[in-house]
Amino acid sequence: xxxxxxxxxxxxFLKNKLEHSEFLIETAPYGQxxxxxxxxxxxxxxxxxxxPERVLLGFQKACxxxxxxxEDVLAEVDDFAQRLLDVSEKRYVFVAAWHLPSxxxxxxxxxxxxxxxSNLLAKCNIRLAEKLSESNNIFMLPTNSWTDGVLKPLSKxxxxxxxxxYDSKAFENAANHICQCLxxxxxxxxxxxxxxxxxxxxxxxxxxxxxxxxxxxGHDHVGEAFKDFQLAIKSLLNRGFQLAISSKNDEGVAMQxxxxxxxxxxxxxxxxxxxxxxxDKAVNILELANEINLGxxxxxxxxxxxxxxxxxxxxxxxxxxxxWPEDPxxxxxxxxxxGCFEGTTITKEDRSRTxxxxxxxxxREIKGSVKDNNSWLRKLDTTVTVCPVNSxxxxxxxxxxxxxxxxxxxxxxLSEQEIANWLDDAAHSMLAISVMDQFGDMGLVGVIGLxxxxxxxxxxxxxxxxxxxxxxxxxxxxxxxxxxxxxxxASTMKIAYKATERNGPTLQIxxxxxxxxxxxxxxxxxCVDGYEKPEFVSLNICGN
Amino acid sequence: xxxxxxxxxxxxxxxEELNKQLSEEGKITLEESTTLIGENSLLDSLxxxxxxxxxxxxxxxxxxxxxxxxxxxxxxEPPFETIGEMSLWLLEQSS
Numbered sequence: 194x195x196x197x198x199x200x201x202x203x204x205x206f207l208k209n210k211l212e213h214s215e216f217l218i219e220t221a222p223y224g225q226x227x228x229x230x231x232x233x234x235x236x237x238x239x240x241x242x243x244x245p246e247r248v249l250l251g252f253q254k255a256c257x258x259x260x261x262x263x264e265d266v267l268a269e270v271d272d273f274a275q276r277l278l279d280v281s282e283k284r285y286v287f288v289a290a291w292h293l294p295s296x297x298x299x300x301x302x303x304x305x306x307x308x309x310x311s312n313l314l315a316k317c318n319i320r321l322a323e324k325l326s327e328s329n330n331i332f333m334l335p336t337n338s339w340t341d342g343v344l345k346p347l348s349k350x351x352x353x354x355x356x357x358x359y360d361s362k363a364f365e366n367a368a369n370h371i372c373q374c375l376x377x378x379x380x381x382x383x384x385x386x387x388x389x390x391x392x393x394x395x396x397x398x399x400x401x402x403x404x405x406x407x408x409x410x411g412h413d414h415v416g417e418a419f420k421d422f423q424l425a426i427k428s429l430l431n432r433g434f435q436l437a438i439s440s441k442n443d444e445g446v447a448m449q450x451x452x453x454x455x456x457x458x459x460x461x462x463x464x465x466x467x468x469x470x471x472x473d474k475a476v477n478i479l480e481l482a483n484e485i486n487l488g489x490x491x492x493x494x495x496x497x498x499x500x501x502x503x504x505x506x507x508x509x510x511x512x513x514x515x516x517w518p519e520d521p522x523x524x525x526x527x528x529x530x531x532g533c534f535e536g537t538t539i540t541k542e543d544r545s546r547t548x549x550x551x552x553x554x555x556x557r558e559i560k561g562s563v564k565d566n567n568s569w570l571r572k573l574d575t576t577v578t579v580c581p582v583n584s585x586x587x588x589x590x591x592x593x594x595x596x597x598x599x600x601x602x603x604x605x606x607l608s609e610q611e612i613a614n615w616l617d618d619a620a621h622s623m624l625a626i627s628v629m630d631q632f633g634d635m636g637l638v639g640v641i642g643l644x645x646x647x648x649x650x651x652x653x654x655x656x657x658x659x660x661x662x663x664x665x666x667x668x669x670x671x672x673x674x675x676x677x678x679x680x681x682x683a684s685t686m687k688i689a690y691k692a693t694e695r696n697g698p699t700l701q702i703x704x705x706x707x708x709x710x711x712x713x714x715x716x717x718x719x720c721v722d723g724y725e726k727p728e729f730v731s732l733n734i735c736g737n
Numbered sequence: 738x739x740x741x742x743x744x745x746x747x748x749x750x751x752x753e754e755l756n757k758q759l760s761e762e763g764k765i766t767l768e769e770s771t772t773l774i775g776e777n778s779l780l781d782s783l784x785x786x787x788x789x790x791x792x793x794x795x796x797x798x799x800x801x802x803x804x805x806x807x808x809x810x811x812x813x814e815p816p817f818e819t820i821g822e823m824s825l826w827l828l829e830q831s832s
Contacts, residue, residue: 201783205758212761350794354806355786361754 194240195221195229197247199356203240206368216375223356230276238378239280240371242289242336244358245317248273255313256296263313267320274324281330282610287374288325289367290318292336329538329588329609332374339366369532377535379606380595383513385487386429387478389496390440390447390469394426394459395419396521399450400442410456418521423458425525430463433543434534435550437485438467439477439494441501465550474501475508485550486659488598488695493533540589542636552632553660570664570729573630577669580735582623582640587612589637590625593656598695600639600662600702602655602688620644623654624677626670628661635661641674643681650675650683650720655699665727667702671718672726679720686724690714739801739831744824745769751791752820755784769821774809778818785809792827801831 194200194207204220211218219236221229226243246253251266280286291314297303298310306312318333325331340346343362351357376382391398396408396415410420430436436459440447447469451461466484468477474496482489489511496502497517506514518527542549560569582590591609598604607615615621626639638661642654652674657667678686688708690700700714706724708716718724726732752765763779765771765788772778774785789805796803808816808830817823 199783202758202787205760208760209757345794348790348794350790351787354790355783357787361758361787361791365757 194218194242195226196242197224197226197244198242198352198358199223200242202357202359202361202364203242203367206365207371210368210372211375227276230280236284238285238287238375240287240289241277242367243291245291245293245314249317252313252317255310258299261313263307263316266313267316270317270320271324274321277325277331278328281325281328284330284610285378285608286328286331287371288321288331288333289336289339290333291321292340329591332537334367334370334374336367339363339370342366373532373535376533377537378595378608381490382535383434383493383533384491385435385437385465385481385485385493386426387437387439387481387492387494388426389498389501390438390442390450392497392521393495393517394423395450395454395457400446404446404450404454407450407454409454415521416456418524420456420458422521422524422528425528427458427463429528429534430547431544432534433536433539433546435465435485435547436463437481438464438469439474439481439496440467440469441471441474442469444469462551463547465547466554473504473508475505478505478509478512486662493531495528537595538588538592540592540636542589542638545636549633549635549660552635555632556630567729573632573664573729574731575628575630575664575666575729576731576733577666577673578627578629578733578735579673580625580627582612582616582625586625586637590623590640593637593640593658594654597656597658598693599659599698600655600657600667601693601696602699603653603691604693604696605642605654615642620646621653622677622681624673626657626666626673628666630664639666639670641670641677643674643678645678645681645683648682648684650678650681650686652678652686652688655688659698662698665730668706668724668727669730669732671706671708672724673732675718675720675724679723683720686718686720687711688716688718690716739828741824741828743799744796744827744831745820747795748792748820748823751788751795754791755788758787759784767820769819769824771820772818773820773823774815775818796827796831803827803830 194204200220204218208218226241226248246256249266249269251261251269255261255266277286277288293310293314296310299305299308303309303311322333325333340359340363343360346360346363347358348360388394396419397406399407408416408419410416426436448461451457466481468481478492478494482492489509493513494505495517502514502517505512513533515531518524556573559572563569563572580586587609591607591612594605594607616623621642621644623640623642625637626641627637628635639657640654641652644651644653655670657670675686688703690703703716708718711717749767752767756764765779773780773788780788789809793803793805817826
């Protein structure tokens with residue numbers, strides 16, 4: 194942790210919050226931002242929280258209301274940004290956006306272009322953000338969100354006595370947020386929100402009042418609160434999180450409300466699945482998790498009824514079941530304060546995730562209607578496209594490395610920079626796998642990492658989204674890996690399975706693939722003979 | 738309301754807040770006999786400063802002005818060592 198003020202309170206909060214994690218917190222000498230950035234160390238993440246008037250000389254002058262050219266200050270910002278970019282080649286960097294200390298500046302002129310402090314600070318933050326966006330290892334964090342809502346965020350007395358500029362509550366908020374960001378990097382964010390309907394997505398009980406009688410929107414403060422909550426939920430969908438329903442209701446009646454109510458924000462197509470019945474909600478949630486192929490630890494369950502919440506949290510402790518306010522006007526704030534929806538990237542695949550799952554549902558329906566598996570595979574008409582990992586796809590590849598649990602040979606968690614560094618070695622190569630079929634484009638869903646040493650090849654990474662499991666994409670990847678290694682001069686491909694709590698399905702695939710098992714969990718393929726491409730998959734290689 | 742219990746409540750509240758930043762072994766026990774200042778205190782100098790200023794600010798919200806930091810730095814002997822002694826000292830200062 195690097196700062197030009199006394200950051201001990203944040204350090205203390207973080208140490209306590211991360212006490213049982215793999216993280217160790219170290220604080221760089223106080224006030225030595227530039228020196229600490231220049232110092233080479235082996236940290237995994239640098240957290241930098243600086244005061245603009247301390248790192249930007251021009252800003253310091255501006256605080257004294259001296260005349261400064263904004264362009265000169267922005268040149269200093271560029272220099273600071275470059276130092277951060279240099280650091281980000283080796284590790285992750287969290288940078289707190291600059292926050293204006295209590296300073297009235299030019300008063301009513303403070304936003305005037307080329308003059309005001311507020312105007313200059315906004316420009317500095319925007320310039321910093323623009324420059325830092327060159328690296329996907331840097332995340333600029335919103336300091337305002339840490340101080341908002343704190344009664345007295347700035348403590349002058351604490352500043353003069355201990356060089357601590359903020360109230361401890363602001364540091365606690367910062368620590369909470371930083372922990373959420375760490376979870377996101379580690380791929381631990383929640384991915385599916387399962388919602389109740391009555392008194393959660395709308396006011397009232399649809400089974401009793403009919404869809405015309407529920408409270409949603411209109412000239413009704415309660416209805417407006419529910420509508421705003423639906424808008425907030427919809428924004429989660431737009432960020433790539435998925436929605437499902439678990440409600441004790443008659444499905445036909447509930448769907449009438451969703452289909453017909455004129456103020457309904459969420460539509461049937463926004464939900465990847467639902468269980469609207471009178472069954473135990475814990476059972477329903479378990480079924481939904483299995484259907485969507487997500488671990489319970491990826492799920493948030495929101496229900497206004499404390500009895501249902503208690504049942505689900507008791508039966509499925511991995512599911513995050515937040516306490517929920519009774520007052521619907523508090524729902525949006527409650528959702529925003531959950532802190533489990535951070536993400537390191539938003540990819541094309543994230544934004545279209547729900548439509549991908551709906552296509553998946555259609556696939557399963559077809560599967561149910563055909564006689565045998567081969568007929569289904571033929572009908573899918575799957576095409577696998579293989580491209581080298583490069584700057585255009587590395588964000589999504591990094592996401593797959595850090596989020597994929599079940600189909601993951603070695604479960605290496607790598608940052609974008611670590612992947613790039615690994616690829617700098619001439620012995621290494623990596624291929625990105627995209628899949629499409631007659632129901633749609635599933636996007637980039639897999640990665641294989643390869644190593645060639647002499648004539649021995651090694652499949653280092655085999656990472657595949659479980660969305661495409663069971664349709665011969667797995668075997669196509671093995672075929673592709675063996676072919677690519679043969680092309681690079683290898684005669685054999687060694688595959689060493691590294692077990693984790695979650696990647697049992699990977700071992701199953703390797704065992705079913707009829708490979709030679711040379712020692713427990715270590716397999717070998719003769720690259721000269723190759724590994725046969727599955728019959729029902731077409732292969733498309735970039736550049737060919 | 739100016740009584741010892743009111744000041745104890747403020748000290749405990751601020752100590753509880755500070756405890757969130759302290760390691761398990763360094764946390765302040767919320768008891769009148771806990772030593773805050775002196776050889777037996779678990780707090781380092783920064784911890785003492787944060788706690789005292791936090792208490793000062795909380796007390797200021799009740800329209801009582803007490804400068805704890807001044808009292809600690811200006812005298813050779815601290816005016817209090819334990820939480821209980823501090824609450825009595827605050828009561829004395831405020832009356």
